[in-house]
Amino acid sequence: xxxxxxxxxxxxxxxxxxxxxxxxxxxxxxxxxxxxxxxxxxxxxxxxxxxxxxxxxxxxxxxxxxxxxxxxxxxxxxxxxxxxxxxxxxxxxxxxxxxxxxxxxxxxxxxxxxxxxxxxxxxxxxxxxxxxxxxxxxxxxxxxxxxxxxxxxxxxxxxxxxxxxxxxxxxxxxxxxxxxxxxxxxxxxxxxxxxxxxxxxxxxxxxxxxxxxxxxxxxxxxxxxxxxxxxxxxxxxxxxxxxxxxxxxxxxxxxxxxxxxxxxxxxxxxxx
Numbered sequence: 001x002x003x004x005x006x007x008x009x010x011x012x013x014x015x016x017x018x019x020x021x022x023x024x025x026x027x028x029x030x031x032x033x034x035x036x037x038x039x040x041x042x043x044x045x046x047x048x049x050x051x052x053x054x055x056x057x058x059x060x061x062x063x064x065x066x067x068x069x070x071x072x073x074x075x076x077x078x079x080x081x082x083x084x085x086x087x088x089x090x091x092x093x094x095x096x097x098x099x100x101x102x103x104x105x106x107x108x109x110x111x112x113x114x115x116x117x118x119x120x121x122x123x124x125x126x127x128x129x130x131x132x133x134x135x136x137x138x139x140x141x142x143x144x145x146x147x148x149x150x151x152x153x154x155x156x157x158x159x160x161x162x163x164x165x166x167x168x169x170x171x172x173x174x175x176x177x178x179x180x181x182x183x184x185x186x187x188x189x190x191x192x193x194x195x196x197x198x199x200x201x202x203x204x205x206x207x208x209x210x211x212x213x214x215x216x217x218x219x220x221x222x223x224x225x226x227x228x229x230x231x232x233x234x235x236x237x238x239x240x241x242x243x244x245x246x247x248x249x250x251x252x253x254x255x256x257x258x259x260x261x262x263x264x265x266x267x268x269x270x271x272x
Contacts, residue, residue, distance in 0.1 A: 090103065
C-alpha cells in the first residue's frame, strides 16, 4: 500500500535502488486487495523478472499470498457480497455483545480443521471459510485439499526462524522501533488523508493498535504491549502454516546461512 511504510517495514529507497523490488506502492489504502489480485500481480511480475533471465525471490510471511503466487488459489468460490455483509454484521454484533468468538465457534461445527488453523480473532479468514463451506456444501478445508493445483514453478522454500525466544525478543524490539520511527505519525497522516480505521489495510497489526491512541481513548504504552503480543501470536500462526509446506527448509539465519549457501547456489544454477 502507498503511504504505509513504517508499519510494514517497507524497504528503504536505498535498498530498492540497489535491488529491484516489485509490487510495492501499487494500491491506495482504501483499494480492496486480496490474494486473488496478488496472484495476478505476482504472476505478471514473475514472468517479467524471469523474462530478463533473473532469479525471483518471493519474500514475505503471509502463507496464503505465497500459495496464491506459487500455485494459484486453491478454490474458485466467488464472493457473495450480500452473504459477506451479513456475516460481517453478525460478527460486529457478536463483538458488541461480548462474544467475539461466535463465528469461530460456528466454523468449528462445520469445519473443525479450518477452525483449528485459524485464530478466533481472524474474522476475515473465518468469514471466508464459512462462505466457502456454505457455497459448496462441504468444509472449506476439504475444498482446499481437493482443488489443490500443481505448483507452477520450481521452488526452493527457506523458512527463516531463529527460535521462539530470540524471535520474540526481536519482535518486541521491532515494535518499539516502529513507534520510535514514526508509526503513530504515519497513522495520523493516513487518517488525515481520509483512510479510516474500518479499512482492511488499517486493521493490520500496528495500524489498528494505534487508532485508539489517535482517538484519545488509550495510551501508547498500553497499545504497544498489545501490539507486541499480537505480533508474537501472528508469528506463531506463521510457524503453523509453514510446517505444512512440503519440502520447506528451516534455518536459523544467524547460524545456518553459510552452510546452505552452496545448496542455494546449485538450485539457482539449475543443477541437482
